[in-house]
Every structure is written in C-alpha cells, then in structure tokens.
Amino acid sequence: MIPLSFNYKKANSVDEALSMLTEDSKVLGGGHSLIPALKLRLNSVETLVDISKIDAIKGINDNEKSVTVGGGATHASIAANSALASAAPMMAEAAHTIGDIQVRNMGTIGGSIAHADPAADWPAVLLAADANVVIKNKDGQREVDIDQFFTGFYETALAEGEIITAIRIPKTGFNSNSVYEKFKQPASRFAIVGVAACGEMDGKTPKSLRIGITGLAERAFRPMEVEKALIGKELNEANIDAALGNIADGVSVMADHYASEKYRTHLAKVYTKRALLRLV
Amino acid sequence: MKHKISVNINGKQCEGEVEGRELLVNFLREHQSLTGTHIGCDTSSCGACTIHLNGAATKSCTVLAVQADGAEVTTIEGMATNGELHPLQAGFKEEHGLQCGFCTPGMIMTAADLLKNNPNPSEHEIREALEGNICRCTGYHNIVRSIQHAAKNMNGVTA
Numbered sequence: 001m002i003p004l005s006f007n008y009k010k011a012n013s014v015d016e017a018l019s020m021l022t023e024d025s026k027v028l029g030g031g032h033s034l035i036p037a038l039k040l041r042l043n044s045v046e047t048l049v050d051i052s053k054i055d056a057i058k059g060i061n062d063n064e065k066s067v068t069v070g071g072g073a074t075h076a077s078i079a080a081n082s083a084l085a086s087a088a089p090m091m092a093e094a095a096h097t098i099g100d101i102q103v104r105n106m107g108t109i110g111g112s113i114a115h116a117d118p119a120a121d122w123p124a125v126l127l128a129a130d131a132n133v134v135i136k137n138k139d140g141q142r143e144v145d146i147d148q149f150f151t152g153f154y155e156t157a158l159a160e161g162e163i164i165t166a167i168r169i170p171k172t173g174f175n176s177n178s179v180y181e182k183f184k185q186p187a188s189r190f191a192i193v194g195v196a197a198c199g200e201m202d203g204k205t206p207k208s209l210r211i212g213i214t215g216l217a218e219r220a221f222r223p224m225e226v227e228k229a230l231i232g233k234e235l236n237e238a239n240i241d242a243a244l245g246n247i248a249d250g251v252s253v254m255a256d257h258y259a260s261e262k263y264r265t266h267l268a269k270v271y272t273k274r275a276l277l278r279l280v
Numbered sequence: 281m282k283h284k285i286s287v288n289i290n291g292k293q294c295e296g297e298v299e300g301r302e303l304l305v306n307f308l309r310e311h312q313s314l315t316g317t318h319i320g321c322d323t324s325s326c327g328a329c330t331i332h333l334n335g336a337a338t339k340s341c342t343v344l345a346v347q348a349d350g351a352e353v354t355t356i357e358g359m360a361t362n363g364e365l366h367p368l369q370a371g372f373k374e375e376h377g378l379q380c381g382f383c384t385p386g387m388i389m390t391a392a393d394l395l396k397n398n399p400n401p402s403e404h405e406i407r408e409a410l411e412g413n414i415c416r417c418t419g420y421h422n423i424v425r426s427i428q429h430a431a432k433n434m435n436g437v438t439a
Contacts (some may be wrong), residue, residue: 001322007281007348008300035342036324038301046395048300052347060351076336101393102327105336106343187325189411 029111073112289356377426
C-alpha cells in the first residue's frame with residue numbers, strides 16, 4: 001500500500017519545522033501511527049514535515065525538579081532511561097508494553113500524545129504523572145497541564161502549526177511510587193484497558209493519589225471520584241472495591257468487537273485494583 | 281517531486297531517486313533488488329519487513345525511503361560475511377527454525393537486535409522479543425530454539 005502523493009520536507013530544527021507548517025500539513029514524528037493511516041488512505045496530507053531528524057527534541061534530561069522527555073524521544077529510549085526509572089517507574093513499565101521492539105525503536109512519545117488514540121498507553125501514564133506538555137508555535141512556547149491536554153476522541157489542545165517539543169514529568173513523592181497495569185489487545189498490543197496509578201504512601205495509606213485510565217472511554221481520563229475516595233484510606237481490597245463503583249462516572253464507555261461496554265468497565269475495575277494494590 | 285537519497289545498505293553506499301510517499305521496503309526491493317526483505321501484512325504488524333535502520337530493528341513498511349537518506353541499513357542479505365552464514369542464519373538451519381521461510385528474514389533481523397542488547401536472553405525474553413514477528417507455520421518453538429542456538433554460538437559477540 002502506498003500513500004497518496006505529498007510533499008516531503010525534512011526539518012533540521014524546530015523553528016525550521018514551524019516555518020514549514022501550513023494549514024494542509026502534518027508533522028511526521030516516529031510515523032508509526034501516521035504512516036499506516038496514510039497508507040490505508042484514512043488520512044492524506046499536502047505536505048509532510050519530518051521532525052524525526054531533530055536531535056534537540058530526542059533527549060531525556062534529568063533536572064532538579066523534573067525529568068524532561070523530548071517530544072521525539074522513542075518508546076525504547078524511555079524504557080531504557082535510568083532517571084525515569086527512579087523518578088517515575090511507571091514510565092519505563094508502560095514503555096515496555098507498547099507495540100513491539102520495532103515499534104518502540106521508532107515510535108515517539110510526542111507523536112503518540114499528539115495522535116491521542118483512545119487506547120494508547122501514554123495518555124493514561126501522563127495524566128497520572130501530572131505532566132506538563134511543552135508546545136512550540138511561531139509566537140513562542142506554551143505549557144499545557146496534562147489535565148487540559150486530552151480533549152476528546154483523537155483530539156487534543158494542540159493547535160494547527162504547533163509542535164510538542166517536550167513533556168515534563170515532575171519529581172514527586174507520588175511519581176516515584178507508580179505502576180502501570182494493562183490488558184492488551186493481543187495482536188496490536190494497544191490497551192483494551194490500561195491503568196496508571198501513583199501515590200505517595202504513609203504506610204498503606206496514600207497521602208496523594210493519581211490514576212489515569214486509557215482504553216475505557218473516548219479519551220484517557222482520571223477517575224476523580226475514585227482518587228478522592230481513597231486518599232487517606234488504607235489501600236486494601238475492601239476499600240478499593242467500595243471506591244471503584246463510580247470508576248466510569250461521567251465518561252461514555254467504548255464498546256467494540258474486542259470488549260463490550262460491560263466487560264470494559266469490569267476490566268477497568270480489575271486493572272485499577274491491581275495497580276492500586278501494587279502501590280502498597 | 282523526487283528526492284535524491286543516499287543510503288548505506290549492507291556496507292555499500294547506494295543512491296536513488298524516490299517520491300516522498302515511497303516506502304523504504306519498496307526502495308530495498310524494487311530499486312535495490314534486495315528481495316530478502318519481505319512484505320507481509322503491510323500494516324506494521326507481521327514483522328516480515330524488519331531491517332536494521334542505524335542499528336535498530338525497524339519495520340521497513342512503516343518508514344519512508346526518504347527518511348533513510350544518510351542512514352545505515354542492514355538487510356538479511358548483509359548478515360552473512362565472506363560466504364559464511366551469520367550465527368542466527370546457521371541457528372535457523374540447524375534447529376529447523378523455518379518451514380515456508382517467509383517470516384525468516386524478519387525473525388532473524390529482530391533476533392539480532394535482541395541479541396545485541398541482551399546476549400543471553402531467557403526463553404521468555406526471546407518470545408517477548410518476537411511479539412512483532414508473526415509466523416504461521418512453525419508455532420514458534422523451533423524459532424526460539426534457533427535463537428537460543430545462535431546465542432550460545434555467538435558467546436555474547438554482537439551482530
């Protein structure tokens with residue numbers, strides 16, 4: 001399968017990429033969502049701006065208060081990064097579950113969240129991590145709180161003409177105690193349900209707790225009622241079971257031939273419970 | 281619009297002219313006649329098109345040829361040296377790791393990436409590494425044995 005014709009432009013810097021972007025262009029990161037979509041002709045584009053050669057956005061930097069992950073960092077480089085392994089172990093755990101070796105070698109975190117597939121892993125993890133998305137446009141730079149980033153089905157706060165240059169993962173007590181649990185679609189290894197959870201613990205009781213869920217609804221989200229119900233309460237089976245009743249409150253649960261609405265909701269409860277019990 | 285590209289393939293600098301939309305696997309097969317790299321599913325799932333792009337296992341059906349400009353590519357044709365099979369190729373022969381052979385080039389290229397990063401993988405690690413490579417003949421058992429055979433013979437020497 002071959003995509004429809006387009007103009008290919010290789011950018012050597014973020015500024016050059018921004019100057020190449022027009023209304024009818026798209027940004028090529030790792031290409032592992034966009035190229036398949038172009039090949040299947042689910043998507044077409046006049047100009048493809050290739051940012052995969054810009055080394056400045058590929059690094060992972062360990063700073064005092066955060067770890068800054070370049071938008072062009074591959075899943076493989078995140079899985080192997082030691083700063084993230086200690087600051088937010090769920091990042092490495094989730095990265096290992098994405099696709100396969102070949103996909104992890106090419107796919108990037110910036111590309112994944114810009115695409116915002118409702119079954120992708122990173123949205124759940126970054127919501128739990130309280131991350132910030134660093135975005136550049138022609139006027140400068142802005143940072144978006146992850147809670148405001150995912151706006152709908154394949155929709156984000158990213159505007160036309162903007163590029164994700166980095167994702168900041170704060171170094172917090174909750175991120176250093178974090179896990180990712182996932183029920184994989186066995187062929188694609190996308191999440192049928194994926195749950196990221198992190199919490200700063202006082203014994204078995206979380207002082208803070210953040211949960212991100214992907215695969216369940218049209219976009220990844222935080223089950224706020226579950227978080228609220230469990231902060232300050234011992235994380236045991238009974239308390240967790242009692243809190244999980246309203247896990248899908250306020251979201252519209254997806255259904256497809258892999259999993260019905262009822263089964264998906266059930267899986268979300270099972271995987272959230274598994275994740276929470278691992279925080280203790 | 282055509283783009284001039286220059287790619288180091290199996291140690292040899294190769295020039296070509298490609299459209300932006302042309303895929304790396306087509307460049308290898310059709311421009312360079314390197315037909316050892318197969319097109320299976322053509323949807324980034326089966327791994328038959330796996331090559332090494334700058335040393336990392338990559339599905340060449342999901343990379344544009346123009347993206348490989350200036351890169352180093354290794355295909356299955358570049359694995360043997362001086363007529364001698366690569367230990368992975370020898371392993372697949374010894375342990376009957378192939379039946380129809382369609383998936384074999386991709387299996388070997390993925391396994392080479394695994395053994396480069398993890399010279400002594402467990403059976404579980406081998407099976408996990410092959411997640412992105414589909415075989416419809418063997419049931420994978422002999423493929424795993426072939427890779428174990430190669431790992432033993434390579435003594436940690438990377439591909």
